[in-house]
Amino acid sequence: MQNIKVGRSGIPAIQKDTVLPSLAVRLTTKVMRLLFIAKMLQYSFISFKLWTPDTDINWIIAYSVIVSIWGFAVWMERSYRNKMNLQPPRCTKIRCSRCNTRKRYPKLFKCKQWVYFLLLFVTLTLFNFVVQLAYTAKEMITSGVDIRYEEKKIGEDEITPLLLLSLATGALIHLMIARTFKNYYLHNGPFETDNETYADEKQSVSEKVII
Incomplete structure (x- = not known):
């Protein structure tokens, strides 16, 4: 059996014979990850230039869903x-x-976490949709197209505060998603009971039954 050294913090230490990727590979991987995150944020917070006044709203909805899936994949x-x-x-x-x-209610814990993820996904999709609509409406007003709501003409002064509020809300949602995934993985790994570390709840229960 392989001996694994454990540091003072209880975290397994890196073995001397561990082969690490080369510096070029690590830098390339890091740059690709940063580029992936940057493009996701770009499509989340910046207008998609292909929208026109004649664009079907279903395309904007599909765009919002895809960008939301992208954002979830990044933070996960x-x-x-x-x-x-x-x-x-x-x-x-x-x-x-x-x-x-x-430990006490493992199914309830996972159910609550997935409900949080579902609510955050729906909220993020709605945010992406509102942002793209606001950008499209602003460009239409700039180009001279009249936008009316209940016979009232909507100007750029009404669109700009909505856009800024949506962008601030979107940034907060992304932070919440990142934090939720962090907490999920920190509390979904091995846990310790009676000075023993178990991979999951079923293993700990079976060990206690055998004892």
């Missing part, structure tokens, strides 16, 4: 990579309500 990969890099691999709090909920 980042949180999972941080966990695999042991930063840290699991929650280390002595008293944690999430850890207690997961």
